Amino acid sequence: xxxxxxxxxxxxxxxxxxxxxxxxxxxxxxxxxxxxxxxxxxxxxxxxxxxxxxxxxxxxxxxxxxxxxxxxxxxxxxxxxxxxxxxxxxxxxxxxxxxxxxxxxxxxxxxxxxxxxxxxxxxxxxxxxxxxxxxxxx
Amino acid sequence: xxxxxxxxxxxxxxxxxxxxxxxxxxxxxxxxxxxxxxxxxxxxxxxxxxxxxxxxxxxxxxxxxxxxxxxxxxxxxxxxxxxxxxxxxxxxxxxxxxxxxxxxxxxxxxxxxxxxxxxxxxxxxxxxxxxxxxxxxxxxxxxxxxxxxxxxxxxxxxxxxxxxxxxxxxxxxxxxxxxxxxxxxxxxxxxxxxxxxxxxxxxxxxxxxxxxxxxxxxxxxxxxxxxxxxxxxxxxxxxxxxxxxxxxxxxxxxxxxxxxxxxxxxxxxxxxxxxxxxxxxxxxxxxxxxxxxxxxxxxxxxxxxxxxxxxxxxxxxxxxxxxxxxxxxxxxxxxxxxxxxxxxxxxxxxxxxxxxxxxxxxxxxxxxxxxxxxxxxxxxxxxxxxxxxxxxxxxx
Ligand code: SF4
Ligand code: SF4
Numbered sequence: 001x002x003x004x005x006x007x008x009x010x011x012x013x014x015x016x017x018x019x020x021x022x023x024x025x026x027x028x029x030x031x032x033x034x035x036x037x038x039x040x041x042x043x044x045x046x047x048x049x050x051x052x053x054x055x056x057x058x059x060x061x062x063x064x065x066x067x068x069x070x071x072x073x074x075x076x077x078x079x080x081x082x083x084x085x086x087x088x089x090x091x092x093x094x095x096x097x098x099x100x101x102x103x104x105x106x107x108x109x110x111x112x113x114x115x116x117x118x119x120x121x122x123x124x125x126x127x128x129x130x131x132x133x134x135x136x137x138x
Numbered sequence: 139x140x141x142x143x144x145x146x147x148x149x150x151x152x153x154x155x156x157x158x159x160x161x162x163x164x165x166x167x168x169x170x171x172x173x174x175x176x177x178x179x180x181x182x183x184x185x186x187x188x189x190x191x192x193x194x195x196x197x198x199x200x201x202x203x204x205x206x207x208x209x210x211x212x213x214x215x216x217x218x219x220x221x222x223x224x225x226x227x228x229x230x231x232x233x234x235x236x237x238x239x240x241x242x243x244x245x246x247x248x249x250x251x252x253x254x255x256x257x258x259x260x261x262x263x264x265x266x267x268x269x270x271x272x273x274x275x276x277x278x279x280x281x282x283x284x285x286x287x288x289x290x291x292x293x294x295x296x297x298x299x300x301x302x303x304x305x306x307x308x309x310x311x312x313x314x315x316x317x318x319x320x321x322x323x324x325x326x327x328x329x330x331x332x333x334x335x336x337x338x339x340x341x342x343x344x345x346x347x348x349x350x351x352x353x354x355x356x357x358x359x360x361x362x363x364x365x366x367x368x369x370x371x372x373x374x375x376x377x378x379x380x381x382x383x384x385x386x387x388x389x390x391x392x393x394x395x396x397x398x399x400x401x402x403x404x405x406x407x408x409x410x411x412x413x414x415x416x417x418x419x420x421x422x423x424x425x426x427x428x429x430x431x432x433x434x435x436x437x438x439x440x441x442x443x444x445x446x447x448x449x450x451x452x453x454x455x456x457x458x459x460x461x462x463x464x465x466x467x468x469x470x471x472x473x474x475x476x477x478x479x480x481x482x483x484x485x486x487x488x489x490x491x492x493x494x495x496x497x498x499x500x501x502x503x504x505x506x507x508x509x510x511x512x513x514x515x516x517x518x519x520x521x522x523x524x525x526x527x528x529x530x531x532x533x534x
Contacts, residue, residue, distance in 0.1 A: 086187065086410060086422065087496040090325055092478070093333035093488035104476065107496035124248070125326050127189065127412040127492070128422075 003051040005034070005114065006061075007077055009070040010044035019069060020048075028052055029060040034117040047074070047118045077118055077134055080111030084130035091131070094121040139177055140433045143518045146180045150512055155180040157509045159502035160347050160429075160440050167441040172434045175441075181509055181516065182429045182440040184344040185361075185501030188337055188493035189412050191323065191420040192303035192374065194232035195259050195401055198296040199270065199289060201227055207280035208272050215258045215289075216268045226280055230300075231255045233411075233421035248321045248416025256411035256421040259299070262291055263363075263404050297401040299363065303373035305425055307345030307393035308380075308449055311336045311470060311489075313482065315463070316455035321416020325492065327454055334451065334480055334487045339498035340444045340472035344427035345393045347440045349386035350526060351378070353429050355519025360397065361426030361505045363409040366514070367399025369427075372523045377532040385442055389469070390450050391534075393523065397425070408501070424497065426505035430516050444472035451482055 010019070015038055023029045029052040038044030050057050064071055080100070087109040091100045099115035100122055102108070122131045149155035156179050158166060163182050167175045197220075199208075207226040214220060217237040220229040235255035236242065243249040261268055267290040276283045291297050312324030313334045320327050325335045340346065348354045358369040373394025380392035408424035429440055451468035452458055470480045476495070479486050508514035524530035 086494045088188075088492050088494045089490045090335065090492055091490070093335075093490040094326065094328075102478075104478070107494075107499065109496075124415045127325075127414055128410060129413065 001051065002054045002057045003049060004057060005047065005049045005074045005117070007072045007074060007118070008046045008048060008064065009072065010038065010046070011068055011070075012043055014068055015039070015042065015044045017067065019064065019067060022063065023050075023060050027060040027063060028056045035119060074113060074116060074118065078113070078116055079132045081130045081132055084128050085109055086128050086130070088128065091122040091126050094125045096121070141180070141431065143430050143432075143516050146430050147515050149180055150509055150515055153510075153512060155509060157181045157183060157506045159499070159506055160184045160342050161499065161502065163437075163441050164341070164443055167437060172437040172441070176431055176434045176437045179431050179437070182347065182431060183426055183502045183505040183509070184339075184342055184347045184429060184440075185424070185426045185498040185505065186305060186339040186343050186493060187408070187422060187424045187497030187501055188339070189414075189420040189422045190301065190304045191234055193299065193301040193421040193423055194230055194255065195297060195299045196228065196230050197294050199227050199229070199294050202282065202285065202287075204282040205280045206272060206282035206285055207274050207277060211272060211274035213270065213272045215270055216253070216261070217271070218253070218255050218258050222272075227295075231258055233259065234419050236419065243416060248326075249418075250415060251413045251417070251419050254411075254419040256419045259401070259421060260406065260409065260411040262297070263401060263409055264406055266290065291402055299367075299397070299399050299401050299404065301397045301423070303375055303394045304397050304423065305344055305373070305395050306338070306391050307343070307349070308388050308447070309337045309391050310452040310458075311449050311475065311480070312454045312458070313451055313467070313487065314455045315453045315467070318455075320455055321414070322454045322458075323414060323417050323420075324454060325490070326415065331482055331485050331487045334475075334482070334489045335492060336449060336472075336475045336489060337492040338449065338472065339493050339495060340447050340476070341442060342495070342498045342502055344425060345395070346387055346442060346447055348427075348429055348436075349382070349388070349439060351393060351523040352436065352439075353432070353519070354395065354427055355522045357517055357520035358427065359515070359517040360428075361424070361501065361508065361514070362397055362399035362404070363423050363425075364405035364407060365399040365401075365403035367397050369395045369519070370398045371396040372530070375532040375534055376524060376530060377534075378524055378526045378528065378530055382526070383446075383448065385446055386439070387442060387447055389448055395523070424501045426501040428505060428509060428514070428516055444476060447472045449475065451480075
């Protein structure tokens with residue numbers, strides 16, 4: 001079993017293709033859509049969690065790249081700027097997956113990119129501008 | 139057995155003073171009892187690091203050759219308006235000040251408030267220069283009518299932070315009972331008790347450790363954003379008559395202090411501009427107050443724990459803004475708040491804070507180190523803060 005979270009960037013020409021359908025039906029990959037912004041006729045972006053057998057997932061990813069979908073790993077998308085973070089914990093009740101978490105012994109806040117679903121809730125509530133996101137996700 | 143501040147300072151001088159943080163003392167008292175602890179411990183350090191809106195700085199700017207009277211004219215720093223109703227070269231900038239062009243909450247709510255007074259202060263402390271623009275009407279003694287110039291702390295004769303109200307003794311826990319998200323000075327509150335925010339360092343917070351202001355008074359030397367600072371007055375809205383628990387700590391926001399310190403000695407580690415979406419700007423400041431262990435009663439005060447400190451839960455959708463509904467919908471301890479979830483109206487409500495406990499600890503540890511190294515001495519206050527029975531009140 002392999003599970004991976006990725007960001008799919010769709011160029012204009014394939015935004016309307018049923019890419020997720022093919023992933024599921026032809027490659028047997030389970031697709032869990034975490035976040036999406038797709039305008040027909042324009043570029044699109046989707047954050048998905050893919051799961052299945054190791055080979056299913058890697059064939060699925062190959063397929064995506066073949067049809068022109070750019071696949072990026074999630075960790076590149078959102079960053080927790082540790083030198084700006086004051087460990088105030090104001091992001092904690094807004095983070096749905098505990099990607100941002102506080103150690104209740106040391107009281108320092110840390111970020112685990114693998115758990116992040118790019119909901120962007122933390123971006124708005126972090127008063128220290130310690131969360132940075134690539135521009136196009138706004 | 140009692141000690142005096144002079145005796146404690148003599149021990150600091152000889153390097154023999156025993157200093158603990160307000161957190162470390164808790165276990166010591168439990169183990170040794172308050173009598174023995176009073177004998178053995180000399181100073182307890184407290185700390186807090188949190189947004190405190192009533193913060194700002196006074197500057198005196200060196201005059202150019204043709205002198206200028208900013209007083210009665212106007213002044214901006216990086217386009218953020220400063221108060222110029224003082225003498226020729228004195229201005230004050232408050233943390234919450236915004237440039238005229240900022241969209242505030244008007245274009246699209248919530249406003250982002252990316253730059254303002256707090257950032258000007260942060261930039262100056264970081265050693266950056268900011269653009270001073272000034273306008274004046276011109277007089278025989280101050281002929282110059284306008285000025286535009288990059289200035290940093292070196293271009294000023296004086297630069298000190300003066301905060302009329304910091305360090306609240308206890309604070310509300312904010313929640314939202316309505317069915318819409320709201321943006322407040324206590325953060326983004328999700329509808330229907332979706333989350334709760336608190337803002338106090340609890341057992342490390344300075345005024346929680348000296349509930350009746352026995353040792354914290356006018357003239358008390360403190361650690362202030364990396365510099366030495368002083369308590370100069372009771373803070374605005376100082377409200378010592380608030381209801382108190384048996385351990386003397388207040389159940390609602392109560393005492394406050396006005397603080398002063400030299401901006402030149404402050405550092406970004408201990409001072410930061412912050413932006414609250416939908417609300418505005420403010421400045422987070424680090425404050426550490428040493429408490430001399432003069433007797434057993436003070437030991438009891440400083441060993442207070444999070445489970446003995448309570449805060450009121452207040453609805454910020456109706457009660458806070460409009461005074462509608464119940465003033466208080468619950469009461470929780472800081473221990474409960476720090477567990478990550480509190481129980482209100484039969485609901486589990488996730489909590490978060492604006493006061494950084496990690497940083498509060500760093501402040502208390504740092505001040506402890508300064509005292510142990512002989513780099514910080516205690517002072518006796520020159521006048522007390524108004525206490526619980528003085529009739530001093532505040533309507534907020
Ligand atoms: S984007 Fe969402 S999931 Fe990711 S860290 Fe921020 S709040 Fe958590
Ligand atoms: S809200 Fe921002 S500064 Fe506060 S703990 Fe989270 S990431 Fe750090």
